[in-house]
Amino acid sequence: MTGKHRERLPEWAREASLGIFIHWGPYAVPAWAEPEHIAGEEEPEGGWFKHSSYSEWYANTIRIEGSPAAAHHAEVYGSAPYEDFLDQWQAEDYDPAAWARLFASLGADYVVPVTKHHDGVTLWDAPGSEGWNTVDRGPKRDLLGPLADAVRAEGMRFGVYYSGGLDWSITDFPPIVEVDDIWRYRPNDAAYAAYATAHVRDLIDRYRPSVLWNDIEWPETGKEDGSLDELIAHYREVVPDGIVNDRWGADVWDYRTSEYSMGREKEDGVGWEHNRGLGSSFGYNHVEDESLTLSPRALAEHYTDVVSRGGRLLLNVGPDASGRIPDVQLRTLDGVAGWMSALKPYTADRSYPGADAVTVSAADGNWCRHWASGDRLVVVADRPEAVDVTAPGHEVVRIALPD
Structure with missing residues (x-):
């Protein structure tokens, strides 16, 4: 099975119906994006990336000439570089035990925090990340270990998201303005492949994640030199019942993923995973109010639809810079928690x-x-x-x- 996907998911993954995604990073400081657009639906004039509703893409969007994000950044922050947000991010109200209790109240089976998004900031002291992680700057601590412990204490499984395909901290490419730019402006060299491999191997060895969730494929050198296959083999040895998503650009996946209105063709059979935020962003966007956020009823419908078609819902929350889950998100989560936990016994088998x-x-x-x-x-x-x-x-x- 080395380097190849499973023929059958492990029992816990077949039984699971709800995961919690967490996008939390320096982008929670500006916490801004245009909220009107849903990924995968009709593109706004000027294109998706210029008008991205993903606040976690802020470091890219503000570099696009003429984008509303660039105008917002200039008005509020002047010419301040993105890295200033890392130092301003304090996480002073971070309470992983409270997060875990909330997620458990929803009947969640697993929790997948972002450990490094495209901005390259790691939420632990990843190998080689000195000066660009939350231990050295900003919160000044490992944000993953306490969450892993809290999640497992509530009986849920812990997974990790890692952006293997993009890292704006180690490249000087132009901003991504169209889809083809994603593949044109991503690091594929041996040095970056080794860097990313060391990170993911460290995540595996430190946190024993039940879900290994990569994004934007994997550097081409790592696919070609066999190091990706070796990494996945190591993961399967360390976490025998762990599962691997399908965003590596290689045949190492265990299950398919879709996102908002993108990738719906992958929602087939049993065991696929649909991921989305409560609003149109994954990272916290302070512009999103109740009218732009799923209501408890709408979330119940969405979850039920995914379950009825054989899938799992990976539902994202986006904490603010202090570590609080915003009230507009709590309104929905608290409002549907009792209903979802009551439904939970009927989502297995x-x-x-x-x-x-x-x-x-x-x-x-x-x-x-x-x-x-x-x-x-x-x-x-x-x-x-x-x-x-x-x-x-x-x-x-x-x-x-x-x-």
Whole structure:
């Protein structure tokens, strides 16, 4: 299996239905992006990257001439470099135990924090990252270890996100303005491949993550010289039931991922993962208010739809620079937590009931999804009592969506 994906996910991953993504970095200090655009949907005039709704891309967007982010940065911060935000990021209210309790209250199975995003800042003292990590600057501490301990104490699994394909701290490429620029302006040399490999190997050895989540592929040299295969083999030895996502540009993945409206063709079968934020950004964007954030009801619908189609939802939270989860996000999470945790026992052992034996019919205007969980047929709807169900051999469980 060295360097190749699994034929079957481990049991915990097959049973899982909800993960929590955490995007937290220096970008939480400016916490700004245009919030109107959803990734993968109709592009705004001027293109996605010029008008990106991802606040975690702030270091790129402010370098695009004529972008609203560049104008905002000039107005608020003048000519201050992005690295100033690393020093201003203090994480003074960071309480990983409180985060973990919140995530557990939602019925989350696993938690995946960003350990290095495209800005190159590592949230631990990664090998070779001196002067560009949260131990040397800003928060002045390892932000990952305490979270790993807190997450596991609440009975959830701990994973890691790592941006293997982009690192703006070690390159002097122009900003990414169009999709092709992502592949044109990314480091692929042997030195960067060794740097990234050392980071991920350190994450594996220190934190034993159950999920290894890479982004924007892997440097080409690392694919060609065999070091990526060696890295994945090491991971499988250290964490035998760990799982690997599909964003390496190589055949090392265990499951497919989609993001907002991108990659929907990958949402097939059982075990895929859909990831998105509560708003249109992953990192905290202080512009996003309640009108731009999923309501408890909308989140319940989204989660139910993913579960009914055999997937897992990797739902992102974006803490502010102090480490607090913003009130607009807490409103949604607290508002749906009781409902999602009550649904949790019915999301395991999912399968598709036989089409010949099971029929589910809901009248127009009665939003409805269903799936099999063992010998139970789970029906979630606006008015579940009004859904007509024929399910021989299944106990029918009817659950109403939250108001």
